[in-house]
Structures are given as structure tokens and as C-alpha cells.
Amino acid sequence: MRRPDHQTTTLTAEAVLAPYLREQAACFLRGLRLHREHSAPADAGTQSADEAARALRHAARRISGTLHTFRGALEPAWSDQLRAELAWLSGTLAREHAYATRLGRLLEALHQLSGASLPAARTPSGDGPDGSDKERAALGVGTARAGALLERRLTLARTRAHSAALQALGSSRFHAVADAVALLASEVPLSAAAAEPAASVLHAPAELAEQRMLDAVAALPPDEAVEPYNEAQDALWHQARLLLRLHRYAHEMLRGAPDPALAGPGHALDLHRDASEAAAAASAAARTPRIAPTTAYALGVLHADQRHEVEAARAVFRETWPYAAAVTAP
Amino acid sequence: MRRPDHQTTTLTAEAVLAPYLREQAACFLRGLRLHREHSAPADAGTQSADEAARALRHAARRISGTLHTFRGALEPAWSDQLRAELAWLSGTLAREHAYATRLGRLLEALHQLSGASLPAARTPSGDGPDGSDKERAALGVGTARAGALLERRLTLARTRAHSAALQALGSSRFHAVADAVALLASEVPLSAAAAEPAASVLHAPAELAEQRMLDAVAALPPDEAVEPYNEAQDALWHQARLLLRLHRYAHEMLRGAPDPALAGPGHALDLHRDASEAAAAASAAARTPRIAPTTAYALGVLHADQRHEVEAARAVFRETWPYAAAVTAP
Numbered sequence: 203m204r205r206p207d208h209q210t211t212t213l214t215a216e217a218v219l220a221p222y223l224r225e226q227a228a229c230f231l232r233g234l235r236l237h238r239e240h241s242a243p244a245d246a247g248t249q250s251a252d253e254a255a256r257a258l259r260h261a262a263r264r265i266s267g268t269l270h271t272f273r274g275a276l277e278p279a280w281s282d283q284l285r286a287e288l289a290w291l292s293g294t295l296a297r298e299h300a301y302a303t304r305l306g307r308l309l310e311a312l313h314q315l316s317g318a319s320l321p322a323a324r325t326p327s328g329d330g331p332d333g334s335d336k337e338r339a340a341l342g343v344g345t346a347r348a349g350a351l352l353e354r355r356l357t358l359a360r361t362r363a364h365s366a367a368l369q370a371l372g373s374s375r376f377h378a379v380a381d382a383v384a385l386l387a388s389e390v391p392l393s394a395a396a397a398e399p400a401a402s403v404l405h406a407p408a409e410l411a412e413q414r415m416l417d418a419v420a421a422l423p424p425d426e427a428v429e430p431y432n433e434a435q436d437a438l439w440h441q442a443r444l445l446l447r448l449h450r451y452a453h454e455m456l457r458g459a460p461d462p463a464l465a466g467p468g469h470a471l472d473l474h475r476d477a478s479e480a481a482a483a484a485s486a487a488a489r490t491p492r493i494a495p496t497t498a499y500a501l502g503v504l505h506a507d508q509r510h511e512v513e514a515a516r517a518v519f520r521e522t523w524p525y526a527a528a529v530t531a532p
Numbered sequence: 533m534r535r536p537d538h539q540t541t542t543l544t545a546e547a548v549l550a551p552y553l554r555e556q557a558a559c560f561l562r563g564l565r566l567h568r569e570h571s572a573p574a575d576a577g578t579q580s581a582d583e584a585a586r587a588l589r590h591a592a593r594r595i596s597g598t599l600h601t602f603r604g605a606l607e608p609a610w611s612d613q614l615r616a617e618l619a620w621l622s623g624t625l626a627r628e629h630a631y632a633t634r635l636g637r638l639l640e641a642l643h644q645l646s647g648a649s650l651p652a653a654r655t656p657s658g659d660g661p662d663g664s665d666k667e668r669a670a671l672g673v674g675t676a677r678a679g680a681l682l683e684r685r686l687t688l689a690r691t692r693a694h695s696a697a698l699q700a701l702g703s704s705r706f707h708a709v710a711d712a713v714a715l716l717a718s719e720v721p722l723s724a725a726a727a728e729p730a731a732s733v734l735h736a737p738a739e740l741a742e743q744r745m746l747d748a749v750a751a752l753p754p755d756e757a758v759e760p761y762n763e764a765q766d767a768l769w770h771q772a773r774l775l776l777r778l779h780r781y782a783h784e785m786l787r788g789a790p791d792p793a794l795a796g797p798g799h800a801l802d803l804h805r806d807a808s809e810a811a812a813a814a815s816a817a818a819r820t821p822r823i824a825p826t827t828a829y830a831l832g833v834l835h836a837d838q839r840h841e842v843e844a845a846r847a848v849f850r851e852t853w854p855y856a857a858a859v860t861a862p
Binding site for chain 1: 826834840
């Protein structure tokens with residue numbers, strides 16, 4: 203936090219922290235109620251069920267992030283415990299969504315591959331290389347098969363994740379989490395420090411969250427020596443994404459809204475994560491035993507396309523990153 | 533040609549055209565002599581043999597382009613005949629070079645694919661997706677096999693093209709071309725119009741060559757609706773490349789040097805052609821019967837990479853193109 207906030211300089215930490223946590227807890231409980239209403243098998247994957255799950259994940263991430271960043275103002279054992287349980291829950295709920303997103307992304311990319319036929323734009327002279335029709339045909343056969351293979355694999359994974367999420371939501375472990383969040387909605391377990399002014403209790407942890415984000419971004423590999431298929435570097439970018447998110451929640455709590463300058467970079471890191479995981483899914487599908495070479499070929503094209511999207515997302519991140527010199531410019 | 537050239541306003545067409553053609557004819561004959569000296573089987577593919585072939589192609593293209601653009605100032609039947617024969621010769625000589633370039637380009641791309649391992653940059657936390665090592669391994673197996681397959685196919689094609697070039701250079705058809713070029717080196721067969729001022733005879737055809745280039749560039753598909761794998765559009769770009777080259781030779785003849793503003797766009801169109809043909813070669817190799825899925829997968833990655841290079845070359849062309857509004861900007 204660069205500028206002290208007027209509101210937080212005069213209020214206690216409790217007066218800033220507790221309403222935010224209560225609001226997020228209320229969102230969590232509302233999402234849970236909606237999710238129960240729409241969790242009949244017939245509703246699986248409907249918009250209402252998806253929205254309920256999204257609201258649950260959204261609130262769980264914010265509660266968890268706040269417990270992490272402002273641990274000093276909260277009852278420590280209680281918040282560590284809840285944070286671990288929320289991480290388990292968010293992870294379980296996020297998986298189903300992630301498989302659905304990944305499948306949609308890959309099928310869309312395959313569709314672009316096979317649908318891009320432009321016979322009207324054929325050569326006006328005879329000077330072009332021959333074989334472009336054959337290329338297209340080879341891709342066409344493979345994309346259909348690759349699409350079917352990915353759909354089979356990711357739908358299966360999604361169905362399993364859906365069952366796991368339903369099972370988790372019916373478990374006694376989950377009921378304990380829901381009880382803890384219900385407590386949070388009425389009475390936030392604070393430490394003694396929460397009675398002190400917000401400026402002295404909350405600003406230092408928020409600045410630390412910001413600094414950790416800046417450090418993670420500074421540690422990203424420079425753009426000069428970009429090599430293709432640098433999957434080993436993805437983890438550093440995923441790490442930067444998580445730290446940007448923690449900073450965003452801290453900012454949101456202290457200022458009432460996320461930092462607009464970080465919307466672009468944050469979105470780029472989300473796309474980066476999606477493309478990186480889609481590339482890995484294409485690559486994993488290509489390791490299916492006994493697939494046809496045309497299928498493998500299309501999956502190779504898909505893998506390369508998604509890796510190019512990874513690079514594109516990194517470029518957008520660099521272009522939109524608002525802090526000078528934190529990332530080496532291209 | 534936008535500005536009239538001082539020299540060509542006072543000289544006859546012959547005084548501008550004949551020295552240029554004589555010089556190119558001398559280059560052709562020198563290249564031919566060098567090629568004969570280095571065409572022993574032991575020299576095949578050596579730097580000297582390559583340089584001799586390059587000099588031959590270089591001169592043949594310029595003579596052919598000049599005969600085409602300034603046909604009105606030359607004896608028409610003679611120049612049409614020589615132009616057709618030079619096209620045959622350049623085509624035959626270019627094939628060997630093209631296969632060698634394509635193989636080099638594809639092996640280099642495969643090398644980047646398999647060599648990009650960065651274990652030192654591994655994740656500092658456990659947050660990254662697993663599977664990146666498996667992805668790399670799957671690519672590794674396939675890239676080695678794909679490299680071997682491409683090397684086999686393109687070396688075979690190159691060897692055949694080399695034999696065909698040697699056979700062409702020993703043919704009576706070639707001796708007739710060499711005789712015609714030898715004539716050109718001493719006495720250029722001109723039409724009556726060549727006695728008139730250069731400005732009235734040469735400027736209009738040069739402007740036409742420029743206009744045809746501008747029209748071809750204006751006819752390129754706009755950048756807004758870029759679809760991946762638009763192989764059907766490549767021919768329009770190849771056509772623009774040929775017309776840019778004809779304009780360049782006309783400029784070179786009239787002004788003594790090529791237009792420096794077109795060096796960037798011309799280079800981009802060369803790269804475009806190379807990447808387009810390399811992508812087609814990867815795709816053609818993937819149609820080899822009974823290849824392993826890992827090989828097909830690597831060829832798919834390679835195909836996609838080369839198509840991305842096609843797009844990148846188009847972007848560079850658009851950025852470096854010196855005429856406003858001729859190509860829709862991105």
C-alpha cells in the first residue's frame with residue numbers, strides 16, 4: 203500500500219478487518235445454499251450450479267487470503283486451521299471448473315484449426331506451393347479424432363471432479379468448515395492487536411504482500427532469452443499469479459476495491475495459467491497408447507498453439523505491468 | 533519510380549539497359565565457370581559450390597526480370613525465349629538450395645524444441661502443474677525421430693535436385709542458354725525503341741512494375757480477420773514477394789542500387805516463404821505411412837511453430853512496409 207488510506211488511519215484494525223471477513227463469510231454461506239439447491243444430478247454443469255460454485259470459490263479464496271495476510275490481527279491457531287481447510291475446499295471445488303475450462307479452450311482451438319478453410323482466397327496465379335489442401339486434410343482427420351479423445355479424457359476427469367466435490371460437500375470435514383465460516387459471519391476471532399489502529403496493524407502486512415508480489419515478478423525470467431517450450435518456467439509465473447492475487451485481496455480489504463492497474467496483468471496471468479494447463483493436457487492426451495499418428499499430429503499442433511498462447515500471455519503481462527523495471531522489457 | 537533520375541533523363545534507354553544486362557550476363561558466366569570448377573561429386577554441398585550456384589541464380593533472376601519488365605526496349609522474340617529458358621534454369625538450380633534451407637530450418641526448430649530444458653529454473657514452491665517433465669520427455673522422443681525422418685526425406689529430395697541440376701547443366705538445352713547469355717555479355721539484342729531517351733522508354737515499365745507490386749500488397753488479406761492455418765492465403769504473399777523482386781530489379785537497373793526502404797519487407801517475404809514451405813514439409817512428413825505417434829506429435833508441433841513464423845513474418849512485413857495504407861495495420 204503506497205498511500206495511507208484516510209479511512210484506515212482513524213479506525214481500529216477490527217473495524218476494517220471484521221466487516222470484510224463477515225461480508226465474505228456471508229457470500230460463502232449464500233454460495234453454499236445456492237449450491238445445495240442446484241446440486242441435484244440433473245443440475246450438474248448448469249449455469250446456476252456453476253455460478254453457485256464460482257461464488258463459493260470466490261469467497262473461500264478471499265477469506266483464505268485475508269487470514270493469511272493479516273494473520274497477526276486474528277486468533278492464530280483458529281485462522282491457520284480454517285485457512286488449511288479452505289485451501290482443501292477451494293482446490294476440490296476448482297478442479298471441476300478447471301477441467302471444463304480446459305476442455306472448452308482446447309475444443310475451441312481445434313475448431314479454429316479445422317474450420318479455417320478459405321477456398322475463396324485461393325491463389326490468383328499458379329505460383330503458390332502445392333500441398334496446402336493436403337495439409338488441411340491431414341489436419342482435418344486428426345483434429346476430429348483429437349477432439350474426441352480430449353473430450354473423452356477431460357469429461358471423465360470433470361465427472362470425477364464433480365463427484366469428488368459433491369462428496370466433499372457432504373462430508374463431516376466440510377460441515378466443520380461451514381460451521382467455522384458461519385462463526386466468521388457473526389463474530390470474527392481476533393487477536394489483541396486488532397484493537398489497535400488499522401494503520402499500525404494492517405498496513406505492514408499489506409505492504410509485505412505487495413512486496414512479495416513485486417519480488418516474484420522481479421524473479422521472472424527475462425524476456426531476452428525466451429526459448430520455446432519453456433514449461434519449466436511456468437511455475438514461476440503461476441507463483442507470481444498467486445502472489446498478485448493475495449495482494450489484490452489485501453488491497454480490496456483496505457481500500458474497498460481491487461487495484462485497477464493490476465486488472466490487466468492479473469488477467470494475463472490467468473490466461474497464462476489456462477494456456478499452460480491446456481498445453482499440458484494436449485501433451486498428456488498424446489501419451490494415450492495406440493493413438494493414430496494423425497491424432498498425435500493434431501495434438502502436437504494444439505500443444506504448440508497453447509505454448510504460443512503462453513508466450514502471448516507473458517507478453518501481455520509485461521506490456522500491462524504498471525511498475526517500471528520490475529520485468530525486463532522485450 | 534517516383535522521382536525521375538538525373539542520369540536516365542539525358543541518356544538513351546540503351547545506355548542504361550545494355551550495361552546492366554552485360555554486367556549481369558558477365559556475373560552469370562563467372563558463376564557458371566565457378567560452378568563447373570566445383571561440381572565434382574566431392575564438392576557437392578561445399579561452400580564454393582553453393583556460392584557458385586547462388587551467383588548463377590542471382591544473375592539469372594536479374595536478367596530474367598529485366599527482360600520481363602523492359603521487354604519493349606528489347607528484341608521481343610529473343611527476350612521471351614531467353615526468359616523462359618532462364619526460368620527453367622533458375623527453378624532447377626533453386627530446388628537443391630531450397631531443400632537444404634528447409635532441412636536446416638526444420639532441424640534448427642527441432643533442436644530448440646528438444647534442447648530447451650531448464651532444470652535450474654524449476655519451481656521454487658510446489659504450486660506448479662506437474663507433468664512438464666513428462667511433456668518434455670514425450671517431445672524428446674518424438675523430436676529425435678521426426679528429425680531423422682525429415683533428414684531422410686529432405687536429403688533424398690536434395691540429392692535428387694542436385695543430380696537434376698548437374699544433368700541440366702550438362703544438357704544441350706543449357707548450352708543454348710549459356711550461348712544466349714554469352715551473346716548478352718557482348719551485344720544486347722535491342723528494339724528500335726532503345727535508341728530513344730531512357731526516361732520515355734524505361735520509366736513507364738518501371739512504374740508499372742512498382743504499381744503491380746503495390747496492387748499485390750493492397751490485395752493481401754487484412755490483418756483483422758487473421759485465422760491460424762490459413763495456408764490458402766500463402767499464395768497471395770508469395771505473389772507479392774515475386775512482384776516486389778521484379779520492382780527491386782527495375783529500381784536497381786535505373787538507379788544503380790535497390791530501394792533501401794524495401795529491404796525489410798523483402799526479407800520478411802523471404803522468411804514468409806521459407807516458413808510456409810517448412811510447415812508444408814513437416815505436414816508432408818507426417819503423412820509418411822506407419823510413423824510412430826510421438827513422431828507425428830513432434831511434426832505437429834513443428835508445423836504449428838512454422839505457421840506461427842509465417843504469421844510473424846507477415847507482421848514484420850506490415851511493420852516495415854514503407855507505403856501508408858497499402859496494408860491494413862493490425
